[in-house]
Amino acid sequence: MMMRVPSASLTSSYPLPSSANSSSSSSSHPIINLNLISKKNKGTTFSSSFTTTTTSSGGLTWSNRIGHSLRCFSALTPGLKTTIDKVVTADKVVLFMKGTKDFPQCGFSNTVVSILRSLNVPFETHNILENELLRQALKEYSNWPTFPQLYIDGEFFGGCDITVESYKSGELQEVLEKAMCS
Secondary structure (H helix, E strand, O other): OOOOOOEEEEEEEOOOOHHHOOOOOOOOOOEEEEEEEOEEEOOOEEEEEEEEEEEOOOOOEEEEEEEEEEEOOOOOOHHHHHHHHHHHHHOOEEEEEOEOOOOEOOHHHHHHHHHHHHOOOOOEEEEHHHOHHHHHHHHHHHOOOOOOEEEEOOEEEEOHHHHHHHHHHOHHHHHHHHHHHO
8 A cells, every 4th residue: 555655844933032142243043944754664654753953143053853663553463473483384495475386476476486496396385465464464574575585494585586696606405405304
């Protein structure tokens, strides 16, 4: 779900009290800027940032920045975490992907499926397009924002780019061989 990022900017000027004015005869007008930015990040985090800057003609500048992040909702409930733990450990190689191994629905998922097939590795797939809550929970579970997500021997291995690079270097083959022998 795409959300527009609302922002507000307020600028106001007012004279400084004479005790704060360090330059003897120049008039001083501080500027206060307030920027408010609210974002929805991955459907779970709201952030706001306030910046206040006061400037006088005497060259003095005060700046204050306050950042705030509030986690309102977590898709990864304890029950769902337990379920994901069981799924990623049920088979030696598990791929959470868009589509199925017989019908990948994105190029990145297709690439990882092709690599695993070329290595003649038995693997299970789970279509993350079928369940929005599962998709969001997996992002939190792996701390990885994109799909596909490859798990080997119960551990998160990586996404498409990591899988491709490790395949080219031979590391993937070594990890898979070790997992299959354990």
